[in-house]
Amino acid sequence: MKFNFSIFNLFFAFLFCFGSLAAQETTVMVRALAKDAKFIGSSIGGAKIIIRNAETGEILDEGLTTGSTGNTKLILQTPLERYDKLTDEQTAGFEAKLKLEEPTFITVEAHAPINKKQAKVISSTQVWVIPGKDITGDGVVLEVPGFVVDILSPQTHERIKASEEISLKANIIMMCGCPVTEDGVWDANQYEVKAIISSGEKETREITLNPTDKPSTFAAKTNLEKAYYTITIYAFDPVTGNTGVDKTNIIIN
The missing domain is CATH 2.60.40.10 (Immunoglobulins)
Incomplete structure (x- = not known):
């Protein structure tokens, strides 16, 4: 039987296109919170946020946290209950946009404060991200001591x-x-x-x-x-x- 290469090629082209369409942009909000203080934002130059694929080391997105340090009374002087938010729309953060085709285990790093070399520390955590499932609100909060x-x-x-x-x-x-x-x-x-x-x-x-x-x-x-x-x-x-x-x-x- 004669093999139809046209159908074969069309099938793989379909698979390639389908894989591309499956990639979804997923939002991850990342914030850096100074220990015993407020959020690290524009007033001190921000925190450098780097998001990597934890398995391959590939950088998926990076940038600086921008915005205000947040509400002092809310962050430090108000008893919080489960699901209470520490932030509002002005509070400093970095909104990462990740293009993911499958659930991905990521490493999230905050280098802060980025402009103060003698004081800069790295705080990090890891989390699974699911394509199309945004992590917003307070988002991923990294504590920065010092x-x-x-x-x-x-x-x-x-x-x-x-x-x-x-x-x-x-x-x-x-x-x-x-x-x-x-x-x-x-x-x-x-x-x-x-x-x-x-x-x-x-x-x-x-x-x-x-x-x-x-x-x-x-x-x-x-x-x-x-x-x-x-x-x-x-x-x-x-x-x-x-x-x-x-x-x-x-x-x-």
Whole structure:
């Protein structure tokens, strides 16, 4: 019997087209929530979201969270019951669009805050996504722990005379950019902020930085002998375990 290649080719063309039509765009909302704080959004540059096929590593979508940090009262001061939402239409998030032909196991990563390299951490989770079954509302929420610590003084590689008093100053904020103030929602008095001053030639010293009148600003003063120094300033919350660190180097001559 003579084989009809035209029918054979038509059959496989049909299968190919059917497979293409089966791919469905599926929406997955992803948000990054700072631990003990609010959502990471436009005000601090956002969180970089990367969604991968967990089996192959292929990136299915990526982008930045944009929008507001959310409602402080709702997120931090309101008892929530099952199915209560933490977000509204303005709350920061990244709406991923995935083209899926079959149920897919994905890895969701948040790199945040994306513009603060010394503070950036990666938070991730995994979830099954079904073609055409959108994950919306609060969506996939990734918790991002820590503080953003920026050393304001002394400046990197600053040369200071041994006779001069050294100003130690740091800016401490939550990972969403929310300010730290005395007796505020994020109480500066609750946090331990210290400078570790080390040199290969001298004994390591530890100095406490105290809150100032300026929000999120902690400061102290000290004197140092001639040497090269590494200054590490850290913030620690003994209640939540949030931590943050920044480093700089100076020369005392």
